[in-house]
Amino acid sequence: MDYFLQNIINALQWGSFYALIALGYSMVYSIMMLFNFAHGDIFMTGSYIGFGIATLLLALAASLGMALPGWVLLALTIVISMVLTSFLGILVERIGYRPLRDAPRASAAITGLMIGIILETGNLAILGARRLSFPELIQSTTYHLGGVFVTNKKILIVAVSLSLMFALHQFIQKTRWGMAMRAMSFDFQVVPLMGVSLNMIAPLTFAIGSALAAAAGILYGLAYPVLDPYMGVLLGWKAFVAAILGGRGSILGAALAGFLLGFIEIFVPMIFPSTLRDLIAYSIILLILTFRPYGFFGTAHSTQLRL
Amino acid sequence: MEATELQAQALPSRTRRIRAAFAQVPALGWLAGILCTVLIEHLWGDPLSYQLYLPKLPVLFGCLIMFKQPVLIPSVLAYVALIYAIPIAAVTLLTRRLANAVASQLSRLPLWLSGLIHLGLLYLALYYWADLSDYRELVLKLTMIAVILTLSINLINGYMGEFSCSHPGFMALGAYGASIVTLLLFTNDRMFGEALLPEALGPWCFPLALIIGGFVASAGALIVAIPSFRTRGDYLAIISLAFMFIVKSLIENVEWVGGPRGMSSQPNWSTLPVVFSWMVICIWVINNFVRSIYGKALNAVRDNEIAADAMTVDTRKTKMVAFLLGAFWAGVAGGLFAHVMRFVNPGTFGIQRLAEILAMVYFGGLNSVVGSIFGAVSINLISEMLRPLEIYKWIVIPLILILVMIYRPTGLISFREFDVRKILQPKQQKD
Numbered sequence: 001m002d003y004f005l006q007n008i009i010n011a012l013q014w015g016s017f018y019a020l021i022a023l024g025y026s027m028v029y030s031i032m033m034l035f036n037f038a039h040g041d042i043f044m045t046g047s048y049i050g051f052g053i054a055t056l057l058l059a060l061a062a063s064l065g066m067a068l069p070g071w072v073l074l075a076l077t078i079v080i081s082m083v084l085t086s087f088l089g090i091l092v093e094r095i096g097y098r099p100l101r102d103a104p105r106a107s108a109a110i111t112g113l114m115i116g117i118i119l120e121t122g123n124l125a126i127l128g129a130r131r132l133s134f135p136e137l138i139q140s141t142t143y144h145l146g147g148v149f150v151t152n153k154k155i156l157i158v159a160v161s162l163s164l165m166f167a168l169h170q171f172i173q174k175t176r177w178g179m180a181m182r183a184m185s186f187d188f189q190v191v192p193l194m195g196v197s198l199n200m201i202a203p204l205t206f207a208i209g210s211a212l213a214a215a216a217g218i219l220y221g222l223a224y225p226v227l228d229p230y231m232g233v234l235l236g237w238k239a240f241v242a243a244i245l246g247g248r249g250s251i252l253g254a255a256l257a258g259f260l261l262g263f264i265e266i267f268v269p270m271i272f273p274s275t276l277r278d279l280i281a282y283s284i285i286l287l288i289l290t291f292r293p294y295g296f297f298g299t300a301h302s303t304q305l306r307l
Numbered sequence: 308m309e310a311t312e313l314q315a316q317a318l319p320s321r322t323r324r325i326r327a328a329f330a331q332v333p334a335l336g337w338l339a340g341i342l343c344t345v346l347i348e349h350l351w352g353d354p355l356s357y358q359l360y361l362p363k364l365p366v367l368f369g370c371l372i373m374f375k376q377p378v379l380i381p382s383v384l385a386y387v388a389l390i391y392a393i394p395i396a397a398v399t400l401l402t403r404r405l406a407n408a409v410a411s412q413l414s415r416l417p418l419w420l421s422g423l424i425h426l427g428l429l430y431l432a433l434y435y436w437a438d439l440s441d442y443r444e445l446v447l448k449l450t451m452i453a454v455i456l457t458l459s460i461n462l463i464n465g466y467m468g469e470f471s472c473s474h475p476g477f478m479a480l481g482a483y484g485a486s487i488v489t490l491l492l493f494t495n496d497r498m499f500g501e502a503l504l505p506e507a508l509g510p511w512c513f514p515l516a517l518i519i520g521g522f523v524a525s526a527g528a529l530i531v532a533i534p535s536f537r538t539r540g541d542y543l544a545i546i547s548l549a550f551m552f553i554v555k556s557l558i559e560n561v562e563w564v565g566g567p568r569g570m571s572s573q574p575n576w577s578t579l580p581v582v583f584s585w586m587v588i589c590i591w592v593i594n595n596f597v598r599s600i601y602g603k604a605l606n607a608v609r610d611n612e613i614a615a616d617a618m619t620v621d622t623r624k625t626k627m628v629a630f631l632l633g634a635f636w637a638g639v640a641g642g643l644f645a646h647v648m649r650f651v652n653p654g655t656f657g658i659q660r661l662a663e664i665l666a667m668v669y670f671g672g673l674n675s676v677v678g679s680i681f682g683a684v685s686i687n688l689i690s691e692m693l694r695p696l697e698i699y700k701w702i703v704i705p706l707i708l709i710l711v712m713i714y715r716p717t718g719l720i721s722f723r724e725f726d727v728r729k730i731l732q733p734k735q736q737k738d
Binding site for chain 2: 029035038083095096100101103104105106107108109110111113114115117118120121122124125170233237240241244245273275276277279282285289290293294295
């Protein structure tokens with residue numbers, strides 16, 4: 001039972017990465033009906049930006065002789081990296097997606113894929129193949145709660161990601177910008193006629209998605225402090241699958257599916273050999289999609305390719 | 308003043324005249340020219356490269372040398388001009404009347420016969436070109452396999468308009484299927500022990516092994532084809548992506564095919580003539596398929612499924628046939644690939660391979676056989692030529708693709724018919 005509870009906590013942590021990344025896919029998809037295939041690599045870049053900011057802040061604090069508490073540094077790192085990475089998202093939209101808005105959707109998928117490859121290779125070319133280790137910003141302490149070991153990092157990761165999701169939900173539901181985004185996802189051909197510019201909403205969506213990915217990247221760096229250029233490929237494609245599983249453009253769905261994927265991936269090795277993890281995870285997804293072809297919260301919508 | 312004006316007028320007319328002269332060269336003439344240059348390289352390539360201070364015979368038109376030693380660029384250019392450009396131009400221009408006469412004689416023959424004659428010439432040229440180094444032969448074989456792959460994915464992504472990501476999976480199934488057959492039956496190896504049949508029989512039964520590999524891939528394609536009845540677009544893309552991951556993960560977990568370590572020591576039966584003939588058969592089959600009523604039905608399903616259904620197109624059957632045929636050829640390509648590399652492991656058929664295949668098909672052009680051939684050949688050659696750039700290669704190629712997507716969203720040669728008769732016919736003489 002303790003083992004089970006322990007794994008629930010691990011799964012919550014692992015799922016929150018997927019959920020945060022999946023939100024970015026899902027938001028872009030709901031607005032533009034396009035997948036941002038560079039998103040996994042934006043997550044990777046966000047993690048590297050976070051690494052850079054964290055080391056910079058640590059060096060700065062040391063040279064100024066200030067002993068800032070770890071959580072301040074972490075908060076600063078997260079905020080600054082989110083802002084910087086959101087500019088990367090805007091750049092991706094500007095280069096890869098805006099020129100292709102009227103093109104077949106598959107072409108935009110290809111540009112996204114290619115931008116992803118450029119980000120990976122650029123990273124490899126600039127920083128080399130060595131793996132970087134994320135600086136230890138906060139001291140890890142372990143709490144013992146009734147047979148279950150919980151570290152403060154795990155609590156922090158789950159809390160930060162849940163609050164980010166809540167903030168996103170509030171933004172989408174309560175603000176005028178959020179209303180514009182919801183309207184755009186309802187019909188992106190008619191709403192621009194009502195005075196909402198797609199050229200404003202689309203970069204905003206990319207920016208928010210990228211900021212969330214950057215937060216996920218830093219949290220990932222806290223939990224698994226080894227960064228390598230291909231980590232975006234690994235997590236990104238799975239988060240992409242989670243975004244689909246959640247349903248077309250559904251925030252709640254994407255978050256839930258992300259957590260579901262995390263649970264599957266943590267609990268499968270409990271029962272089966274861990275090499276079967278991907279096989280079982282994807283088979284379950286295939287089964288779910290067979291019975292609910294539009295995901296958990298998606299509605300049947302003509303997704304015919306605009307070729 | 309007058310002289311420059313005259314020149315300015317003369318220049319376009321001269322280029323126009325040259326272009327007109329080249330326009331009169333039939334396919335036969337081009338093939339003859341290429342064959343001549345290749346023979347010239349065979350005879351004088353080595354001494355000439357020695358004279359030009361080149362370290363060795365330039366393997367891929369000198370690109371590798373140009374990147375490694377920029378000092379040698381003039382000699383590389385001289386080599387390319389002397390061996391390739393000038394002989395091709397001279398031969399094609401000088402023999403264009405003769406070539407036209409022969410081509411008009413050939414056009415009276417049945418199409419298959421004249422087609423075979425042209426293919427024979429092409430094969431000879433490729434054979435002599437590849438004969439000079441093993442590297443050339445490898446590049447040529449991989450390019451031909453890429454042509455098969457690109458054609459087979461164009462069937463699904465171009466003609467049927469789905470975004471299928473499952474091709475590496477089909478390829479893996481084909482590669483493992485064919486490898487298991489050849490390793491089990493014809494070779495003594497560590498994995499399956501003694502050969503069950505005499506090894507001399509092997510090369511003759513190799514097509515059978517490839518076909519079995521293709522059928523295995525087709526059987527796997529059912530997993531993607533059946534959901535395609537109910538859903539399409541993005542959800543089908545996910546299903547195909549999941550299929551790809553499932554195949555990779557499945558192979559990693561099956562111990563008797565080597566698990567993550569892969570299979571090795573396949574016999575070297577994918578020789579140049581074998582790969583060439585499979586490529587020709589593939590082009591022939593797929594071209595006939597897309598120009599048949601099935602191909603038109605595929606386009607109808609892509610453009611509007613409901614309307615196609617109303618116009619008596621059996622959409623289920625059409626989708627099924629397209630998926631199975633595409634997967635079959637991907638499987639054959641995988642089998643050939645396994646026997647060229649003589650080693651396969653599940654990691655070969657991952658996201659990287661998917662990006663490569665998608666790049667080839669979208670670069671060349673959707674919905675066109677010529678586009679697929681062009682895309683596969685050019686992406687393969689570009690990536691081989693940029694090899695000296697090492698890691699920056701994977702910045703240059705994506706940039707090229709992004710530019711192509713922005714300016715030609717459906718690829719460079721899209722929506723074009725591949726009419727063999729039209730290509731082979733003699734060109735009209737104007738003068």
